[in-house]
Amino acid sequence: MSFIQELREEFSNKTKKPKELKKSTFQKVFRKVFWILLIFLVTKSVAGDVFKKEKEMEIPEIKIEQQKPAAIAASFTKEYLTYDIQKSLEQVKDYEKRVKTFSADYIKLPDLTSAKANSEVKNVFVYDIERINEDQYNVFTKADVLYSFPKGEKKKSSIYLKVPVGGKDGNFIVEDTPIMLPPPEKINMEYERFNQGEELYITEANKVKEIMENFFTTYCSGKPTEISYYLSNGKPTKGFEGRFTFLNIRDFRVYDLKVNNKFKAIAFVRLRDSISNKEFLQNYSIDLIKKDGRWYVEKLNLRGGNINEKYKEVKENGK
Structure with missing residues (x-):
């Protein structure tokens, strides 16, 4: 009522x-x-908080309109390249049904009677999308394929496809046969050593290195409260908790950035997988700050070189 x-x-x-x-x-x-x-008042208050938080969140740029064509192309690639050696008409129909789920009915599928191995797609990656117009995309996919031969031999390989995807009313489908592509060409990348500010003399750098060795030891095996001792914000921070073991620092350099007692350390760190015992080399660039005679970690960053950062002095009064 x-x-x-x-x-x-x-x-x-x-x-x-x-x-x-x-x-x-x-x-x-x-x-x-x-x-x-x-x-009404509660709803208004909650909604206000939600919208306020959404404005404060940093959301990366994601092209929503590309998600559907990318998903269709990835699903098509998986079914298109997954098949068995054809032994019956039912197997042929099953293959056609799976592929046509994501493609137009008029597309001609390959004759699989000549196949000498079963093919199974293990992974599919969409590595590029080319927009033709509002409803058409060319989607570039990479499929990692496992081939199984009748005598038990197995072989792994990768196939690159350019998949034509068309849409209508917000829905998409593969509108024509894909074409095979050669692997993307590997580019030549030059490695530029970090060289901003003024590099510390080896005596002072070794003192900082010893602190960083203690930090990485704690970061790999210590508790969050123990790690916080080395951080500028003093907040408990989760580390590897024994998943990896710190071995040593092979190469270490420290640069005085001449800005607000800030420094940049470049550390080539050796870690060991505690399960497989395999060693890994990790190149870190570490933001450091020196306060009251102590060194603190502000941030752990990727890359020991090719670092393009600009440092601006920030006064204590914020001006």
């Missing part, structure tokens, strides 16, 4: 208990108005 219907019924019966009805009706109306106002 709605609020209006309740009021109508109460007022239609007012001749039976006029005084009691008047009081009861007023109380009910007051309670309902009170709850409506309360819900």
